[in-house]
Amino acid sequence: MDKIPDNRAWWLVLPVFLLVAFSALIPLMTVVNYSVQDIFGPGQAYYVGTEWFKEVLTDERLQASLVRQFAFSGAVLLIQIPLGIGVALMMPKSGIKGSLCLILVAIPLLIPWNVVGTIWQIFARGDIGLFGWAINQAGIDYNYTGDTVDAWLTVLLMDVWHWTPLVALLCYSGLRAIPEAFYQAAEIDRASKWAVFRYIQLPRLKSVLIIAVLLRFMDSFMIYIEPFVLTGGGPGSSTTFLSQTLTTMAIGQFDLGRAAAFSLIYFLIVLLISWLFFTAITHADKEK
Amino acid sequence: MRQTGYKNIGITVYILLLLTPVYWLLNMSFKTNREILGGLTLWPQNFTFDNYAVIFTDPSWYNGYLNSMAYVSINVVITLLVALPAAYAFSRYKFLGDKHLFFWLLSNRMAPPAVFLLPFFQLYSSIGLFDTHIAVALAHCLFNVPLAVWILEGFMKGVPREYDEMAYIDGYSFPKFFIKVFLPMIRSGIGVTAFFAFMFSWVELLLARTLTSVDAQPIGAIMTRTIGASGIDWGVLAAAGVLTIIPGLLVIWFVRNHVAKGFALGRV
Numbered sequence: 001m002d003k004i005p006d007n008r009a010w011w012l013v014l015p016v017f018l019l020v021a022f023s024a025l026i027p028l029m030t031v032v033n034y035s036v037q038d039i040f041g042p043g044q045a046y047y048v049g050t051e052w053f054k055e056v057l058t059d060e061r062l063q064a065s066l067v068r069q070f071a072f073s074g075a076v077l078l079i080q081i082p083l084g085i086g087v088a089l090m091m092p093k094s095g096i097k098g099s100l101c102l103i104l105v106a107i108p109l110l111i112p113w114n115v116v117g118t119i120w121q122i123f124a125r126g127d128i129g130l131f132g133w134a135i136n137q138a139g140i141d142y143n144y145t146g147d148t149v150d151a152w153l154t155v156l157l158m159d160v161w162h163w164t165p166l167v168a169l170l171c172y173s174g175l176r177a178i179p180e181a182f183y184q185a186a187e188i189d190r191a192s193k194w195a196v197f198r199y200i201q202l203p204r205l206k207s208v209l210i211i212a213v214l215l216r217f218m219d220s221f222m223i224y225i226e227p228f229v230l231t232g233g234g235p236g237s238s239t240t241f242l243s244q245t246l247t248t249m250a251i252g253q254f255d256l257g258r259a260a261a262f263s264l265i266y267f268l269i270v271l272l273i274s275w276l277f278f279t280a281i282t283h284a285d286k287e288k
Numbered sequence: 289m290r291q292t293g294y295k296n297i298g299i300t301v302y303i304l305l306l307l308t309p310v311y312w313l314l315n316m317s318f319k320t321n322r323e324i325l326g327g328l329t330l331w332p333q334n335f336t337f338d339n340y341a342v343i344f345t346d347p348s349w350y351n352g353y354l355n356s357m358a359y360v361s362i363n364v365v366i367t368l369l370v371a372l373p374a375a376y377a378f379s380r381y382k383f384l385g386d387k388h389l390f391f392w393l394l395s396n397r398m399a400p401p402a403v404f405l406l407p408f409f410q411l412y413s414s415i416g417l418f419d420t421h422i423a424v425a426l427a428h429c430l431f432n433v434p435l436a437v438w439i440l441e442g443f444m445k446g447v448p449r450e451y452d453e454m455a456y457i458d459g460y461s462f463p464k465f466f467i468k469v470f471l472p473m474i475r476s477g478i479g480v481t482a483f484f485a486f487m488f489s490w491v492e493l494l495l496a497r498t499l500t501s502v503d504a505q506p507i508g509a510i511m512t513r514t515i516g517a518s519g520i521d522w523g524v525l526a527a528a529g530v531l532t533i534i535p536g537l538l539v540i541w542f543v544r545n546h547v548a549k550g551f552a553l554g555r556v
Contacts, residue, residue: 003380003382006382007383008381010383012373012376013377015373016370016374016433019426019429019433020393020396020429022426023426024430030406030410099544101299101303103537104307105306106536107533108306109487109491110535111491111532111533112493112507112508113491113492113508115313118313118511119309122313122316122526123308129312161306165306224401224494243401250406251406256406263404267399274398
C-alpha cells in the first residue's frame with residue numbers, strides 16, 4: 001500500500017513521542033552525565049571527560065562478561081528459533097485442541113521473572129527438585145550450585161523453557177496466516193513435506209521470525225533477574241551476565257561513572273545489532 | 289494419518305516437559321515446609337491449604353497482587369490509547385522522520401535496565417510520583433508502547449485504505465470513522481496488543497521494585513520477604529508463585545482466538 005505524504009500525521013504520533021521521550025530521554029541524559037564524572041557522593045562530582053570510557057574498554061572483568069553474554073545469546077538463538085518453529089509446526093491448526101495448546105504453551109511467558117528463577121532454583125536442586133534428582137538418579141553428577149558447567153547449562157535450559165513459547169506463538173500465528181490454497185497447490189504438485197516447509201512455510205514465516213530473533217536477542221542480552229535468582233551469578237562468575245556485572249558496579253560498589261560509561265557502550269552494541277535486523281525487515285518489506 | 293499421530297505425540301511431550309516445573313511449584317505449594325525439605329515426594333503427602341491461607345488472610349500479601357494488577361491495568365489502557373493513533377499514522381502516512389522515529393521507539397526496548405534504575409528513581413521522585421501505581425504504569429510504557437505501535441501497525445496495514453476513503457465519502461468525521469469503523473476491524477490486533485502489554489508489564493520486576501516502597505509494591509517484591517531469620521518459607525513462596533500465574537491464564541483465555549488469528553496478520 002502506498003502511503004500518503006502528510007506531515008500532519010505527527011499530531012497522531014505526538015502523544016507516543018512525548019510519553020516515551022519523558023521516560024527515555026531524561027534518564028538517558030542522566031546516564032550520559034554520570035559517565036563523564038567521578039562521583040564520590042552528593043555534591044562531590046568531578047568532570048573526568050572520556051576517562052571512564054577508556055578504562056572500561058580495557059577492563060578484563062567486563063570483557064569476560066561480554067564474551068559470556070555473546071555466548072549465551074548465541075546459544076539462546078540457536079536453540080530457541082529452530083525449536084520454536086518445530087513446536088509451531090506440531091501444534092493443532094484449529095478447534096478446542098488448538099486453543100488448549102496455545103494456552104498451555106503460553107504459560108511460561110506469563111510467570112513473573114523472579115518466580116521463573118525461583119521455580120528453577122527448586123526444580124533443579126538435587127535433593128528436593130525433580131529435575132536435579134532425576135539427573136542424579138540417571139548416574140550423572142549434577143549440581144548447579146557447585147559446578148560451573150552445570151550452572152551455565154541450567155541457566156540456558158531455564159531460558160529455553162521460558163522463552164521458546166514466544167517463538168512458537170509467533171510462528172504459529174504466522175503459519176495460520178498462510179492461505180489454504182498454497183497447501184492445495186503443493187499437494188497437486190506432489191511436493192514433499194520438506195519442500196512444503198522449505199518453499200511455502202519458511203518464506204512466509206520470514207517476517208515473524210525476524211521479530212522473534214530481534215525480541216529474543218534483545219531480551220537475552222539484557223537477562224538479569226532469572227539468573228540472579230537461580231545462581232546469583234555463580235559459582236565464581238560463570239553465570240554473571242552483563243546486566244548483573246553492571247548492577248553490582250552501579251549499586252553494589254556505587255561506581256556510577258564507570259557503570260554509566262559501560263552501559264552506554266552496552267546500549268550501543270544492542271542498538272547496532274538491532275539496527276542490522278531492523279534494516280533486514282524494512283528491506284524484506286520493500287522486496288514484496 | 290501417521291503424520292498427525294507423530295505431531296500429536298511430539299506436541300504432547302513438549303507440553304508435558306513445559307508443565308513439569310510448573311507442576312513442581314504447584315505440588316510444593318500444597319506441602320508443609322517440613323515435607324518440602326524432608327525429601328522428594330511426587331505429590332503432597334499431607335495435603336494442606338495453609339500456605340494459601342497465609343496469603344489470603346494477610347493484607348500485606350494480597351495487596352501485592354492488587355498493586356500489580358492496578359499498575360498493569362493502567363499501563364494497558366495508556367498503552368492502547370496512545371499507540372492506536374500513532375500506529376494509524378505509521379501505517380497510513382509518510383511524514384518527516386517517520387522511519388527514524390519508529391526505530392527510536394523500538395530502541396527503547398534495548399536500554400539495559402541496570403544502570404537506568406537510579407535515574408528513573410530520581411526522575412519519578414522529583415515529580416512526586418514515587419511509590420504510586422501511575423509511576424510504574426508510566427515507566428512500563430517505555431517498553432510496551434513501542435511494541436504496541438509495532439504490532440498494531442502490522443494489523444492496520446492489513447486493512448485496505450479504500451475503507452478510510454469510503455467512510456469519508458459517507459460523511460464520517462475522522463474520530464467517528466476511527467472508533468466506529470476502523471477499530472472493530474482490527475479487534476484481533478487490539479486483543480493481541482493488550483495481551484502483550486499485559487504480559488510484559490506483569491512479569492517485569494526491576495523497574496516496578498525500584499519505583500515503589502510500600503503503597504504500590506508489586507507482588508514480586510513482596511515475595512522476597514519469605515526469606516526470614518529461619519530460612520526461606522518455601523511453601524508460602526510456592527503458593528505466591530502459583531497465584532502470580534493465574535491472572536495471566538485468565539487474560540490469555542480471553543484473547544486466545546485473536547492470538548490464533550495471527551499476531552503478524554499484516555506482515556506475513
